[in-house]
Amino acid sequence: MPASSARTAALDGVRAALPVLLGVAPFGLIVGATAAATEIGGLVGFLSSPIVFAGAAQIATIQLVDQGSTALVVIATALVINSRHLMYSAGLAGAFGDFPLRWRLLLAYGLTDHLFVLASIRYERLIDPVGRRWYALGVALTLWIAWQAASAVGVLVGAAVPASWNLDFAVPLVFLGLMPGAVRDRPALAATLVAGATAVVAAPLAWNLGLVAATLAGVLTGVILDRGRP
């Protein structure tokens, strides 16, 4: 594959990630602002962005440290929240399988909710392995830079963003905008609806376990409805 095609795929990934930043940036701002205002502080709070690179786990860490939880509880909670990455890793293992090891080591670090969904959508049509890895790198790098920048700005400007803007609402809205690309047929739609209903009911479960339980319920629904299809 010529270099120009690799560049095309990478730019394709950057373009796909840009609208997603509407949700990533406000979430990063919230992480930075929350860290700066609490026990963990702006510096360690910001460093959690390159070190952990997972918003929900970072928020949970910031809150639990603020509540004076023991280190073991903080670490265990954050890792349970991030257990969904096991599913994402399984989901992309086949598509990443023929990448060189150093690419897999790098892209694993950049694996997020958004990269998983964008890659799952795009890989239905993108067969070439070189194009696939440059596409993933374009997405991951765009999201990574935006996340670091947004959490740094959040630390610096803190509570200056008016609450009336409801910027936190941008996070679910971006996922809503991703749905038409990811939900292509009836079994997939059923998976979405069952997972959504389960997540609403299971939301009180500790450690964000409702999210994993709901996803498993949705996948099971899709598989059952998909039986007998070619």
Next chain:
Amino acid sequence: MTDLAIVVAIGVGTYGLRLSFIGALGTRPVPPAIERPLRFIAPAVLGALIAPALVRPEGVIDLGPGNLRLVAGGIAALVAWRTKNIAATTAAGLLALWLLDTAA
């Protein structure tokens, strides 16, 4: 344990979760029995991420018209369905919530 050490431990553990299957599988093909369920992870996880944010914005289930995030999310869902555009969907939802908030 310092706060930074806690963050580093979480970062290492999270990287392990992310690398797990991607690192272990290598060039071996994914068995079909595993591959079929995998295509439902993305639609399912999207439903699980969106629904509680719309239906339980304050922590309790609220399906009434007084739940402004549910109403604004419904408007955004229509825009998502018609435009298939992430930016338009997000802008419509934020604008709808701001207008509903201001009117309320």
